[in-house]
Amino acid sequence: MTTAVPPMDSPFPERAPAPHPASPAAGSATDANATAAAGARRPRWERPALAALLLATAALLLWNLSASGYANSFYSAAVQAGSESWKAFFFGSSDAGNSITVDKPPAALWPMALSVRLFGLGSWQILVPQALMGVAATAVLYAAVRRHFGPAAALISGAAFALTPVAALMFRFNNPDALLALLMTVTVYCVLRALDGAHTKWLVWAGVAIGFAFLTKTLQAFLILPPLALVYAVCAPTRLRRRLGQLVLAGAVAVVAGGWWVAIVELWPASSRPYIGGSQTNSFLELTLGYNGLGRINGNEVGSVGGRPGGGGNGGGGGGWGETGIDRLFSGNVGGQISWLLPAALVLLVAGLVVTWRARRAADSLEGMARAAFLVWGGALLVTALVFSYMQGIFHEYYTVALAPFVAALVGMGVSVLWEERGSTAAALTLSGTLALTAWWSYVLLGRSPGYLPWLRWTVLAAGLLAAAGLFLGARFGRRFGGRFALGAAALGLGAALAGPLAYCLTTVNSASVGSIVTAGPAVSGGRMGGGGRFFAGGELPPGMNPQGGLPGGAQGGPQGGLPGAPQGGPRQGGAGQQQGGRQAWPGRGQAGQAFPGGPGGRTGAAGSSGRRGQAGGPGGLLNGTKVSAEAKAALRQDAARYTWAAATIGAQNAAGYQLASGEPVMPIGGFNGSDPSPTLAQFQEYVRAGRIHYFIGGEQGPGGEGPGMRGPGGNTSNEITTWVTANFRTVTVGSATFYDLTAPVSATSASS
16 A cells, blocks of 8 residues: 555545464464554654543433433333342343243343442443443444544544434433444454454453344344454465364353353253243244244244234335335435435445455555454455344334444545545545535435424535535645645544434433334434334334224223333323324324334424424234323332332333332233233233232223234243133222232132132
């Protein structure tokens, strides 16, 4: 590689070849020498700039954090349970009575549960660990890029990552995706360290990280393994046999790091552990390979909302989750979550590979290591993006946070390489053209939200095009003036590229994000539910759902979708069961006639003006916990110590609302969707006979008059339990909900029949 402008005019380091290691020991010495040399060349502004980046990231993620209350009540209930019961902590149970687990492995719950155990239950206690993961991911990404591309490239990558809207959303939320993104970043960092000298220990640490990523979100963790393993097998500077042996060792470590928990769960007697939520046979392996595995690819997600054997969900293409295709990550709401810099990342990936293609194997030179970095980050991006683009199963916009570190790294690295080569006309044109493309794409994305900062889209476009022209012209001017002119144009271009994502991030942190389906930024025309995530694409609803009654199994009177037990001053969402014009109204999602999933319209007023993100309770409490009255809270707490479960109800989100409000265990019959065969009718009857459950919280009748709940392949357990309870136990109206007192049968013999 050549340096077009002397280093004094460039914030990026001049690359010099590193000595070729003659042995693994020499490789280690070379690696250490390279690090020491990099430290010696550390500019005075670097440490203050890095501190400012991390502090700004922390401020962004912690700002207004309590506005989201318990965020996703489904996971918050499991966190609360884990803070009270070590058994619930280990298994990831939804309740401290350990009836059923969440539909994911528990690693993401552990930091939050420990925080709540130490500091008590509350929004900050649950969400601060997630925000700290965002700061940690930014720091790891900085370290990974800085090592071979310099501090300026690392700062650009860190800023691009922190200002990715979906990252600002998910590192303030309690879904598993925050920890997954951090562990994916750590994995790539460790692989790059391993490549720089063929270090076995760093490859082993990569295996540890990927193993715990599996315990965070199962098979999604493995998407990046093929490109990482292939790059190491080809590029690591040691003999082939040793490379393959190192990969086998790292794979074995990954199996141990991710498999120890699986082995314990599978060997543990099923009768003394909670049911594995999301599975139909009480098996974590079935959950991993089915609902959370291949089912996400082919749409055959048995037991999920709208899922059914044979795949396809509710519609063609992407089933019930939108159309699949190469443009999926750029369209609708998804584009505003992740794609601001995605076109630039793809262009810069190609450019970086072209510039570094003739380099020798990874550790032979800095240029070779730069090429390996492009291959690793680029391979991880391409594989993950292609899977997201074509998967036919459940797909939510926030999944794309997994792409954020890959996109950000490629942008920082690509800018660094092209800046050094900008004396070349081709490099200068590529750099300025990429900036112009980014400005235009920001203009398009901002235009999808009518009324949202209309001045910004034109400002971004004008500033971006002006900076692009300046970058190209600066390379043509003289040495002194041209360097300063290009730096000014680069600063203007960076501001233009990040202005749109910054606006989306500020909109996100200044409003509440609650429920199971959340998105960053303002309302988007044609987006899911006007910016909060349409429940099903094409206006289709899953089987058993209707716009009037929602999902069968919602608490009687309609779940309110609030944040029961939220800290004082925290948000409580409006009622999802309120009726307008004979149709169920979804808070903040338009007027009557526009209130159900897939319907027209969206938020009223200016885009983003509702101040709420995500599903407000959703149909029948499927998408967020129910709002619990003071009377219901008091009833659940009364004599709660006498029972294993203060109550039972259909669906984990309904149960979560009551559990978080009362602080007492509530059994979620049927798991998240109400479709898991847990417990069976016989098991439930035995619990009642043993006096382990106080109340059953009733719900609405489903289509055709059947009881609440969704039918799974193993039967209609939720409906069977509801039918048995309603026929045999006395009702008690508590606030707006109907409770069945399971200690008060209609007759002495009916409860045992």
